[in-house]
Amino acid sequence: xxxxxxxxxxxxxxxxxxxxxxxxxxxxxxxxxxxxxxxxxxxxxxxxxxxxxxxxxxxxxxxxxxxxxxxxxxxxxxxxxxxxxxxxxxxxxxxxxxxxxxxxxxxxxxxxxxxxxxxxxxxxxxxxxxxxxxxxxxxxxxxxxxxxxxxxxxxxxxxxxxxxxxxxxxxxxxxxxxxxxxxxxxxxxxxxxxxxxxxxxxxxxxxxxxxxxxxxxxxxxxxxxxxxxxxxxxxxxxxxxxxxxxxxxxxxxxxxxxxxxxxxxxxxxxxxxxxxxxxxxxxxxxxxxxxxxxxxxxxxxxxxxxxxxxxxxxxxxxxxxxxxxxxxxxxxxxxxxxxxxxxxxxxxxxxxxxxxxxxxxxxxxxxxxxxxxxxxxxxxxxxxxxxxxxxxxxxxxxxxxxxxxxxxxxxxxxxxxxxxxxxxxxxxxxxxxxxxxxxxxxxxxxxxxxxxxxxxxxxxxxxxxxxxxxxxxxxxxxxxxxxxxxxxxxxxxxxxxxxxxxxxxxxxxxxxxxxxxxxxxxxxxxxxxxxxxxxxxxxxxxxxxxxxxxxxxxxxxxxxxxxxxxxxxxxxxxxxxxxxxxxxxxxxxxxxxxxxxxx
Ligand code: ATP
Numbered sequence: 001x002x003x004x005x006x007x008x009x010x011x012x013x014x015x016x017x018x019x020x021x022x023x024x025x026x027x028x029x030x031x032x033x034x035x036x037x038x039x040x041x042x043x044x045x046x047x048x049x050x051x052x053x054x055x056x057x058x059x060x061x062x063x064x065x066x067x068x069x070x071x072x073x074x075x076x077x078x079x080x081x082x083x084x085x086x087x088x089x090x091x092x093x094x095x096x097x098x099x100x101x102x103x104x105x106x107x108x109x110x111x112x113x114x115x116x117x118x119x120x121x122x123x124x125x126x127x128x129x130x131x132x133x134x135x136x137x138x139x140x141x142x143x144x145x146x147x148x149x150x151x152x153x154x155x156x157x158x159x160x161x162x163x164x165x166x167x168x169x170x171x172x173x174x175x176x177x178x179x180x181x182x183x184x185x186x187x188x189x190x191x192x193x194x195x196x197x198x199x200x201x202x203x204x205x206x207x208x209x210x211x212x213x214x215x216x217x218x219x220x221x222x223x224x225x226x227x228x229x230x231x232x233x234x235x236x237x238x239x240x241x242x243x244x245x246x247x248x249x250x251x252x253x254x255x256x257x258x259x260x261x262x263x264x265x266x267x268x269x270x271x272x273x274x275x276x277x278x279x280x281x282x283x284x285x286x287x288x289x290x291x292x293x294x295x296x297x298x299x300x301x302x303x304x305x306x307x308x309x310x311x312x313x314x315x316x317x318x319x320x321x322x323x324x325x326x327x328x329x330x331x332x333x334x335x336x337x338x339x340x341x342x343x344x345x346x347x348x349x350x351x352x353x354x355x356x357x358x359x360x361x362x363x364x365x366x367x368x369x370x371x372x373x374x375x376x377x378x379x380x381x382x383x384x385x386x387x388x389x390x391x392x393x394x395x396x397x398x399x400x401x402x403x404x405x406x407x408x409x410x411x412x413x414x415x416x417x418x419x420x421x422x423x424x425x426x427x428x429x430x431x432x433x434x435x436x437x438x439x440x441x442x443x444x445x446x447x448x449x450x451x452x453x454x455x456x457x458x459x460x461x462x463x464x465x466x467x468x469x470x471x472x473x474x475x476x477x478x479x480x481x482x483x484x485x486x487x488x489x490x491x492x493x494x495x496x497x498x499x500x501x502x503x504x505x506x507x508x509x510x511x512x513x514x515x516x517x518x519x520x521x522x523x524x525x526x527x528x529x530x531x532x533x534x535x536x537x538x539x540x541x542x543x544x545x546x547x548x549x550x551x552x553x554x555x556x557x558x559x560x561x562x563x564x565x566x567x568x569x570x571x572x573x574x575x576x577x578x579x580x581x582x583x584x585x586x587x588x589x590x591x592x593x594x595x596x597x598x599x
Contacts, residue, residue, distance in 0.1 A: 005042045007129050008121040009033070010049060011160050017174045026176040027184045034185070044203035045126045047185065051178055053170040054199050056274060059137045061168050063145065065091060065105040068168065071142060072109060075149035076116055084112045105169065110162035113153075122155035129164070136168070188213040194430035197223040197274035217350045218430070220263050220296045223274035224344065225431035227300075229420055229439035235404040238421050238438045246424040248356070249407045250377055250395040252439060253339060254316040254417040255304035260338065262297050265289055269303070280319075283326035283336040291368040298345035299338075299367070300428070306337035306372035313337070315415075340367055341377040344428055352428040359428070397424070408440055412568045417441060442550075442568045451548045451592070452575060454540060454583040455501070456523055457533030458509060469502050469509065473533040474546060475523065477585040493571050501544060501574055508542045509535035545575040545583050 016029045030050075038046050048055040063071065069088040070080075078085045091108040101107035129152075136148040152164055166172045182189040186206035193202045195218045206213055218224045229252075232238045239247070258277065261268040267285040269277040280303060292299070305314040305322050314334055325332050343363050344352050351359055360378045369375050369382040376382030383394045398404050398421075408419050418441030426436040453474035461470025493501070511534065512519065520536055537543045550569040584592075 004125040004127055005038050005046060006121070007124045007126050007156070007160060009037045010046060010126060011163050013037075014163055014172060014174060015159075017176060023176060023180055026174070027180055030176070030181060030184050040207040042126055043185075043207055044200050045130050047181070047203050048199055049126065049129070049167055050172065050174075051181060051199065052167045052172070053273075054178065054193070054197075056197065057200055058134055061133075061137050061145075063136075063168055065169070067142065068105070068109075068165070071146045071149055072112075074146045075153055076112075084115070088112055106162050106165045109165050110158055113158040113161050117153060117156070117158040117161060119157055121157050121160060124152075124155040124160070128155070133167070185209070186213075188215075190431075192216055194225040195219075195222070197225060197270075218298065218345060218352065220261050220298060220345055221266075221268065223259060223261075223268075223270035223276075224298070225274070226257055226259065226272055227428050227430065227437060228433040229437040230433055230435040232438045232440055235401050235408060235440065238440055239398075239401040239404060241435060241438060242421060242423055245426075246357070247398040247404075248379065248395060248422045248424050249398050249404055250341065250420045250422065251411050251416050252418040252420045252441065253302040253304055253313070255302040255313075255339075256319055258301060258303040258338065259344075260284075260288060260292075260299040260301070260340075262288055262292055262294070262299075264295055279323045279327065280336065283323055284338060287370065287374050288338075291370060291374055292366060293368065294346050294366050296345065296347055297343065297366065299340040299363075300342035300344055301338055301340040301377070304337050304339060305334050307334050308372060309333040311372075316417075335373060337372050337375060339375045339377050339383060342428060343367075352430070355425045355427065356422055357424045404440075412442055415570065451550060451569075451589070452545050452578060452583050453548055454545055454580055455505065455537060455543045456540060457519075457536045458502070458505070460534045468499075469505075469535065470498065472546070474548070475540075475583075476589050477581065477583050493574070497574060504544065505537060505542075508537045508539055510538045511535055541580050543580050545578045545580065546571050547573040547575055 013029060013033045017026045020026045020029060034043070048057065069091060073080060073085045073088060087108055091105045092103055101111065132148055132152055136145055139145050139148060153161060156164065163172070179190060182193060186209050189202050189206050192206065192213060193199065195216055196202070232241065257272040258280070259270040261270065267281060267288050269280040271277055303319055305318045307314045318334065319336065322332065322334050322336055326336065340363060343359050343366065344350065346362055346366060351362060363376045363378055364381055367374065367376050377395050379395055379397055393410070396403065396407055404421065411419050418439055421438040421440070423436055429436065453476060455472045456475040457473035458469030459471040459473070461468060520538060522540065523536070548569045548571050
């Protein structure tokens with residue numbers, strides 16, 4: 001094996017793996033490749049192509065399917081109007097007439113390439129391919145990227161190019177887990193990767209399978225694979241799973257999972273995929289350097305945006321924009337806020353083997369919280385005591401399953417994503433998702449199945465919304481009769497949106513004097529309904545449709561007339577564009593619930 005490893009050999013391995021049904025067979029093909037076709041000095045060059053999503057040596061390609069489609073069209077000198085070009089652009093719909101391969105960009109591209117590339121391999125070596133991929137990642141313009149793609153097309157056949165496209169999209173769909181690849185490569189590979197997130201180091205250090213590697217601890221400056229949460233269906237299952245443990249419930253914040261590595265005045269922000277998000281530095285590093293009282297330390301937590309004018313966390317999605325605004329010195333009511341919920345390293349030692357309770361003590365002593373900038377999530381401390389009375393509770397020690405139910409309900413009503421349950425006696429384990437942390441989230445009906453419901457009544461709010469309607473009772477149509485079935489919906493609209501809807505509907509609000517007066521007869525409400533809105537809409541044809549999402553685990557309704565009631569409904573959009581009679585009807589709603597529940 002003196003020659004350089006050819007990419008065609010790796011492609012044959014991919015094909016073998018795809019064809020083998022069992023994991024054991026796939027693993028043995030991989031072993032054969034390592035032993036017979038790949039020099040140890042080429043291990044990293046090859047394995048980074050097999051596990052492209054774990055490779056951090058190369059930057060991002062900036063090529064998602066749509067950009068890749070236009071770049072390939074140009075690289076193949078095709079007209080944008082040609083049938084094949086349209087196939088690439090509309091890859092979600094699939095190739096040819098049959099719609100085969102719909103949604104799989106690489107397969108649609110392979111169909112197109114087959115008509116344009118020869119059968120024979122151009123003899124590209126693995127090292128050449130890596131150099132070209134480096135160029136692809138470092139080139140800034142799309143024209144440069146197109147040039148690299150056309151070089152690749154010249155040096156490959158359609159089969160090889162398809163694999164390259166899959167590498168660029170970082171998913172080879174080989175049907176073998178990364179865990180199996182690691183185990184076959186070396187018994188210590190997964191452990192070493194989990195604590196270093198460094199594929200090159202793993203391939204170089206562990207090139208001799210028979211030599212065991214001494215367990216390595218985590219280090220400041222090297223991303224650690226984050227501990228993750230296992231999903232559970234409900235509070236009872238969660239409580240059972242954590243039987244006998246001291247259980248902590250925390251809000252599941254919807255931001256960016258970030259590990260902060262502080263080494264003196266050097267601060268790194270590693271994401272869940274171990275990318276270093278240096279853009280957070282401008283806004284956060286001073287705060288970290290001054291308020292984290294350890295020279296060297298690793299914090300685990302979530303990066304969010306705190307809205308100072310509304311005194312609440314902003315919804316997911318504005319982290320990058322706020323980081324940029326801070327970099328450019330722009331004034332804003334919004335600021336980045338890091339919530340540390342764990343600590344992994346202090347001074348010169350890893351603390352992941354200590355219990356969560358002990359790590360909380362360390363967090364308390366090491367991090368000086370600053371409201372809305374740097375918070376710690378520890379029971380009776382930091383975030384839980386910073387905010388004013390009446391603010392949400394962010395974490396709690398659970399004594400029973402009811403505590404979990406209540407916390408979950410309150411958290412969802414507060415528009416958070418869900419909750420995380422943690423065993424306070426557990427250590428922090430890199431890359432673990434075995435159930436030390438559990439997550440409970442509502443399962444929202446997915447987009448594409450909008451629930452368009454009609455506002456039929458309203459409830460007065462309190463506090464900020466005192467004296468005005470702040471929650472709605474909504475109904476479905478019963479076709480052909482106009483009766484409707486109600487469900488109360490409250491959250492999801494901004495104050496301005498709510499005000500606009502209420503102003504529009506105000507002329508149609510009618511107060512009702514219970515129990516003397518029954519609701520309007522065109523609303524079908526069961527006799528034992530306990531739900532009594534403060535006002536009813538006196539003419540449904542003047543009302544407004546709301547698009548809502550809801551938990552699919554609907555519950556049979558005793559309170560309302562509809563056969564099911566929705567849990568955690570939230571308003572997505574106000575549909576001023578839809579006339580009232582286009583709201584969902586009861587039958588379609590039942591079908592939707594059944595298909596979502598798989599019944
Ligand atoms: P999802 O897609 O549901 O957000 P995920 O696959 O990103 O889940 P999970 O392991 O299921 O990740 O959930 C853990 C994630 O939840 C963490 O990566 C972190 O970003 C986020 N998170 C928010 N709040 C907490 C918290 N209090 N403790 C731990 N993780 C939290």
